[in-house]
Amino acid sequence: MTQHVPNHLDHCYRGENPVRTLGHLFRPDRGKLLLAAAIFVVKHSPIWLLPLITATVLDVVVQHGSLGDLWQATGVLLFILVINYPLHQWYVRLLGGSIRRMGTALRSALCRRLQHLSIGYHARVHASVLQTKVVRDVESVEHMVQQSADLGLGALVTLTGGLVVIGIRTPEFLPVFLIVVPAAGFLVMRLRGHLRSHNEDFRREVEQFSSQVGEMTTLIPITRAHGLERAALGRVDGSLRQVFAAGLRLDVMNGRFNSAAWVTLNILGVLCLTGSALVAYHGWLPVTPGDVVMLSSFFTVLTGSVTTLLGLAPVISKGLESVRSAGEVLQAPDLESNEGKAPVERVTGRIDFEQVGFAYDDAAPAVEGFSLTARPGETIALVGASGAGKSTVLNLLIGFIRPTSGRILLDGVDMSTLDLRSYRRFLSVVPQESILFEGSIRDNVTYGLSDIDERTLQQALRDANALEFVERLPDGLDTVVGQRGARLSGGQKQRLAIARALIRDPRVLVLDEATSALDNRSEALVQEALARLVHGRTVFVVAHRLSTIQGADRIVVMANGTVRESGTHDELLARGGAYAELQPAAARG
Known part of the structure; x- marks a missing residue:
């Protein structure tokens, strides 16, 4: 009732x-x-x-x-x-x-x-x-x-x-x-x-x-x-x-x-x-x-x-x-409208931003005239100073916000016509700080999934370099992680977040500063796990560290909500433009 x-x-x-x-x-x-x-x-x-x-x-x-x-x-x-x-x-x-x-x-x-x-x-x-x-x-x-x-x-x-x-x-x-x-x-x-x-x-x-x-x-x-x-x-x-x-x-x-x-x-x-x-x-x-x-x-x-x-x-x-x-x-009117829109049954991973713009309320545009095409299986890195519009682009990609101008296409279909809830079944996000609830490791990794067998779960943890520390815990997979994962280190939480993404086998992956808060040893383990995670998927990554950025298929340098330049790591260094100017800051990151 x-x-x-x-x-x-x-x-x-x-x-x-x-x-x-x-x-x-x-x-x-x-x-x-x-x-x-x-x-x-x-x-x-x-x-x-x-x-x-x-x-x-x-x-x-x-x-x-x-x-x-x-x-x-x-x-x-x-x-x-x-x-x-x-x-x-x-x-x-x-x-x-x-x-x-x-x-x-x-x-x-x-x-x-x-x-x-x-x-x-x-x-x-x-x-x-x-x-x-x-x-x-x-x-x-x-x-x-x-x-x-x-x-x-x-x-x-x-x-x-x-x-x-x-x-x-x-x-x-x-x-x-x-x-x-x-x-x-x-x-x-x-x-x-x-x-x-x-x-x-x-x-x-x-x-x-x-x-x-x-x-x-x-x-x-x-x-x-x-x-x-x-x-x-x-x-x-x-x-x-x-x-x-x-x-x-x-x-x-x-x-x-x-x-x-x-x-x-x-x-x-x-x-x-x-x-x-x-x-x-x-x-x-x-x-x-x-x-x-x-x-x-x-x-x-x-x-x-x-x-x-x-x-x-x-x-x-x-x-x-x-x-x-x-x-x-x-009665709050600020709803994400999905009713009556076409469900997404399959995703290959092509994303097209066509002259996309977005402004928060009456503020200046956070993104303006943003155009970018990501091919299936391609890794796109977004870099730029704070306030350049990187997070806004990611929020637009996830569907948290809608463009105020232009449009975003998913496999050639305007995303404004799609039920974003069904689209997100094919998408995973690994944020800077992993969000865990007060439950077991098993519950956190399989959150929202009811038909995951033990073998699949363990494989996801192994690929995320998490199985080795999980097996050392007193209750293994049934260990309660505490509120917001308080009983785990930053690196351990991040590896569980990667396992959570892996087990969903997403076609589109968003990595938002996924290694910026980790020490060198934890970062190495997480980077190794990320290398497995990104394979064969369309990936959008925001990061400052060279170790994360330089392996991307394409690096997009943003400033004031627009694209300044794009290319591979070597191409952009050789060009000596905005990306080359960011390198000292990135190296310190």
Whole structure:
């Protein structure tokens, strides 16, 4: 079920109406929710029936009425108390299951959307902020619905039941009681706007703080190496002070809201008690002593119900703000569009860049008029100073970004017409820093592949020069590498990344500074593995070290997003142009 809801939600969410979004999420469980509400009404009936039964018992005692009325009232009360237990268990199963499914569906919708949003979106929005939306905001939505159902529904049932009993037994007092509900509604409407703005401010401060904590943990090695602990803590402390101030403002507003509601409602309760007692004392209306006790009890119960409803306003406001927060992802337009495009069934490896240009937002073009043809099995090295456009070309090749001008052809077909997800099955990337997740070596190398046998896995590790160190590990292939591969050296992680690429047998390979962070011994092992990896594949490589560049079939020198010159290593050295000028820097790299 949850697999269908996210897609449905993607198309229906518009951001302005979070209640409608919740309705879409709960649509599959509408029947269960209605049944849960009906069960709740029955199981909650002792709360609003007790004052009536108490009044009946008291009148029997004071007026020496029929004992049959006493036993009847007692029997009714005992029955509804006894059936409360099984009904409550049934209610919890129905409501709890619906809320959990809603939370699962919303998290699934967010995760699916994150997978479809462009790399540009992920570059702009910090991962910690997105994690907060998927975990914390959905939890707030679940909490809001749970509280609204348990406390809000209870308060509404009590209010409705109590007003019905008063209207039947002492209709003269019904107008007095009806004043409470409009007064409560006025308070809620008056203060809700302030609560929403404060909740939004607090949420954004927490997201900003989460982002800074994520940066702090990522930078700990650099911070420690340069003795910058005080500076790092200073940045976090500043954000903490802002979170504290926003949270305190929210708490003060909630406190004022709840206190004003409580005082107002209890003043009305005292006035009602005194008034009903005077009416009974002077005999102005046919009000019995039991009615006075009932009215007093009802006012206490109904006051508590209205106070509960008012107290839910901050919870509801926070929950709806969390729905809006999730909506910022669900309605983000920056999607990688693949729907309806032709799937890639086969790749030979010819890549043509035809006058390709790309600019990030309103900045100057990162690549402009870039033309290049890579033949199947050819290795192309991209070199140039920082900012020359090399990484942009690689991102265009992978399909992370689309050209803003020109076009890229894959085996003669415009890539803008292709489903890039199917194209990437034939592509592998070995980045500068290998990205490993906290799992076993086997899981990391075969990530996303379910039909890899042991022999193929070991051959990929052997070709990547990784099998020798894997076999020395305590648990071999089942050794857990730690978060981001923390238990392995840089060279070991890089060799696992090469094994991951090899096992996929890609037709197009991207090497992005794959050896720049390694020592000489590790680099030699990785270079030997790369030599096996690139064989027979179309390869695009970005590197500074001569050992990686000089073996390429063609070297393309870039500057300011354009091609300055291209040729083999020897041809470019003999030409004495831009490439020859880069050699001292490359040799030092």
